[in-house]
């Protein structure tokens with residue numbers, strides 16, 4: 192279902208009316224985690240100022256440590272819905288448990304499946320049946336073939352509104368949190384008709400790498416990027432070191448503006 196063999200034309204997925212696909216480079220930005228109404232609104236305003244047309248923000252956070260901030264849950268979803276109301280930005284947010292899919296889908300414009308859940312097949316089937324577009328991250332140790340098979344689980348449930356997201360993979364390198372596999376973009380685009388975007392924030396895990404990796408994403412032909420921004424990253428409850436700050440936004444906007452879509 193997701194293979195390009197049976198569907199030669201590359202697809203565009205619409206999220207609350209915003210297209211992600213071959214004719215555009217969509218900027219999705221926002222906080223890694225929803226922390227407070229004020230922080231989420233400020234991050235959304237930062238995102239909008241940089242040209243983002245979709246707001247990201249996690250209410251359910253899949254953290255490596257059980258002692259780390261796990262997200263605000265439904266309270267976080269309510270904050271996101273309120274910020275959507277105020278900014279007009281449709282919401283992309285993660286769901287980590289199949290049982291929470293109806294709840295998260297009742298607020299979200301797009302459901303995100305994170306790298307740790309790329310082969311959680313019950314979750315994939317549940318989001319496939321939820322009637323909302325899905326962003327599917329690549330497993331941090333997953334091959335492109337495995338990633339596409341995960342997308343197939345979603346598609347099998349009748350949902351072809353899937354966006355693939357390369358977010359870095361595990362390699363021997365320790366200088367970066369993950370190694371961004373830029374080649375995954377053209378490879379996945381050749382094998383699948385689904386749009387492919389890049390997450391330069393979770394790939395590098397470092398603020399100073401986000402803009403260079405965004406340039407790489409756009410240059411390699413990614414259909415979009417998803418980027419963490421935070422008004423006060425030093426106080427962030429999740430992934431502060433990779434969040435862009437106010438001073439980065441002009442350059443981010445310039446990158447998105449100056450790279451014409453590769454048609």
Ligand code: PEP
Nearest residue numbers: 249305306307328358393
């Ligand atoms: C995220 O985008 O908030 C996230 C946790 O990403 P990943 O699943 O790629 O680690």
